Amino acid sequence: MLVVWAVLWIAALMMVVINRHSAAFRWLGLVAFCGGTGALASVMESWITTYEADPDGLHTAAMLRHVQQGCSWTSYYGLPYAYLLFGAGYHPNVIPARLSKLLPWAALIPIVIMLPLPINGGYPVSYLPLACWAIPYMLIGTGLVLTKRVNHPAERRAHLIVTAAVLPAVLFALAMNYTMPLFGVYRLWRYNVWSIPIAFLIFITSLFKYGFMGVQLMIERRRLDYSLRAITSGTAMLNHAIKNDMAKIKLFADKIKRGGAEDVDLQQDAAVIIRSAEHIEAMIRSVHERTQELVLQASLVDLASLIQTQITMLRPAAQDAKVTVILNVPEHASPILIIADAAQTEEAIRNVLNNALEAMAGGGQLTITLTGGKRGSILEVSDTGHGIERHHLHKVTEPFFTTKGSSRTMNFGLGLAYSSQLMNRQGGELRIRSEWGRGTTVTFSFPAVKRSIQLSWKQGVSNVGTTDTNTNHARGG
Template sequence: MTFVMAILWMTSLLLLLTNRRSPAVRWLSLVAFCGGIGALASVMESWIVAYESSAAALETKVLLLRRLQRGCSWISYYGLPYSYLLFAAGYHTEAIPRRVAKILPYAALIPPIIMLGVPIADHLPVPYGPLACWAIPYSVLGTLIIITKRATHPAERRAHLIVTAAVLPAVLFAVAMNYILPVLGVYRMWRYNVWSIPVGFGIFVVSLFKYGFLGVQLMIERRRLDSSMRAITSGTAMMNHAIKNDIAKIKLFAEHMGRSTAGAGNREDAAVIVRAAEHIEAMIRSVHERTQELVLSPEVVNVEELVRRQTEAVTVAAEAAGVHIIYQEEHAGIEVFADVAQTEEAIHNVLRNALEAMPRGGQLTIIVSGGKRGAMVAIRDTGSGIERHNLLKVTEPFFTTKSGKEMNFGLGLAYSSQLMNRQGGELRIASEWGSGTEVTFSFPSLKRSIKRRQAAAAGKSAEKARGCEEGVRQ
């Protein structure tokens, strides 16, 4: 059981370190922690037996170890169904009304608290009969909430399947061994949890690095991308400073040559030099603009108006390419907190990419939807799509599948992804080779965005105040 304890606590710690802001991740981390505490209780049993058999055993120490073991058993037996139910509620948020979800952590805690006052037989770790009356319904209800979640996005369906495969078998097997069989008089079956838990852990580890698990891989990728963008920002700033002065000199002297040279051929040569210098300047400016540290000026904005403006901006180009645009607004009056200019630039960039993916015509579908939980802008094309091995790289700086295009540096989607992350949202990309690509801008709710902005401002103020205090002390 030591191995089971280690992998459960490793899972719990990894989940918290990488995505502790997600309620579902926090509750799942507690599920793993409670399971690990149960494994610790079984390990302590072997310690106590070994200590009791020694000549130096003291009754008071044995009694203390027994109490600690019983405490671990209570945390495991009472905490597992409780945290599992709340994980299900946090994972499938649409299954429970918001008001119920707010009071659920407190209401669901009542049976475990009551259990602390229920008498326990000396030879049992917990009162299995009363425990089964609420622990089994909690587990069944949590499972129903999880399996009834319906994901429409292909990536979300895969993520849901991974979570179901990693969590449900291990938890349900533990429920059968720890709660159901003891009621039927079959005890100490928890020993067989060593079969199911490593399987779930294996699925968790493999999916974590290959596909992602509850957004954990996404957090790792975001941190790596932020680091890359900071390095690129610094590098391009130096490059821009070093090159632009020399380019200005080339232009100046080329223009002077064009004015002072009598021969028509020499003037044409000078004009070529000027155009080449202007082209290099434009490339440097484009790279420099896309790799600057994002400074946001967010405000409350109507999503439909924002998307509609960018749709109108590409209408002429779409007609020229033979692309039919389908624009849908599933909800009206959706407002988000975002930087208008930069968000428009990001959406325009994705629309332009979609048109470039359909040079022989096709269909461009734009869907704006949302509600109290936030807003989504989905842009779907019927182009050639993105190959699977490239799909995870498209938001990396300087990665592009359009290497033959002029002025294309592979910074558009990296910029868009970084922008959405900074605004508390997400850029999701799904594609199938030969079927097209769908890019989704997911914005947080207006209320959540404003709270996030206020919290960030409060943090900066506190940091500034601490800096002032340190300066005064020095």
């Protein structure tokens, strides 16, 4: 049990340290901590026996008994509680947002009720009332983990690793610690020494080789971080060279716009040039010149409006490539709002759109689908191009990986790496599905915006509209 205690507390510490911002990681760390506390209670038995054999150590033995009882309660009560909340954090979309906030408090009610209950027979807990809520908690947590659906191959592998590392150990504890005592069979918790080291071995191996719940400790991960720092540093180096030329582009585009006042097409082309120049300037400003991370300037953004702007800029290139662009936007009038860095999100979407056009050199169909709901907003970009081979799919978000030429075509394999990092930084996710010869779908998943923020935004827009109307009336408009 000494090994089990050490293994579980090491695992708990690692999970809290490497990704303390993830709710699922924190709750899983608590699961490991509670399991380790139960092992500590077992280890303490030999310490207490030693002190009880010495008349001078009876007081110390009594104190240790109280500590041991506290460890047993922490293990028996804390394990199912933490595991239920881990399942809720690992598969958050299945639980309504309001319920997920109340769940940690509501799940404490059975524990609070059990604490004052008398315990008879020398056992650490009353097993019958404990089983009434602990077993359902652990079964619900298991159901939440098993029902999570993932599409990306790398995500499927990560999900299988989590399932293999967590579920066998927890279900074994469910049988030994909570179920068998109902049939009068006790102290089977000693056999947890079989399942827990195996689970820890899977956890450590996957953490370094494949990743565990999105966290990976390996040389390639360090190379990824170093490469992304190189991207931003390179942008800073180019800042001085680009900004002067951007000023020239804007100057002459404005001159073209003023000179072709009667030519509608020329006006639109000049507006696109100015918009592109402004976008490049915004991108340069948004990257810290001497830091290693992208600096985000988050704001409330109308995603549909942002997409419409990108399609307007993309349409000439799509026509030249004989690509049909289809935009699917919900018919309801309510805007789809996200909290994001507008300039950098535009750049990420533009990277994906350009990749889609390049994949359809002989023509095809580009479908852009936008959906919004209480759980977040989804932007899907689907093309009918050549697709991505399966063995390349997990590499496409790595910096400098590309299946295209680089020196002449200016494809450096940075677009999807940048886009993926940006979405992660904004609390969202970039997913890629592809089938060789049939096309690719890239999904941008944005987190939900609080309803109060949406109402405030809509009220602000309404006030602006009212002000404009009143102004027009005052002018006789």
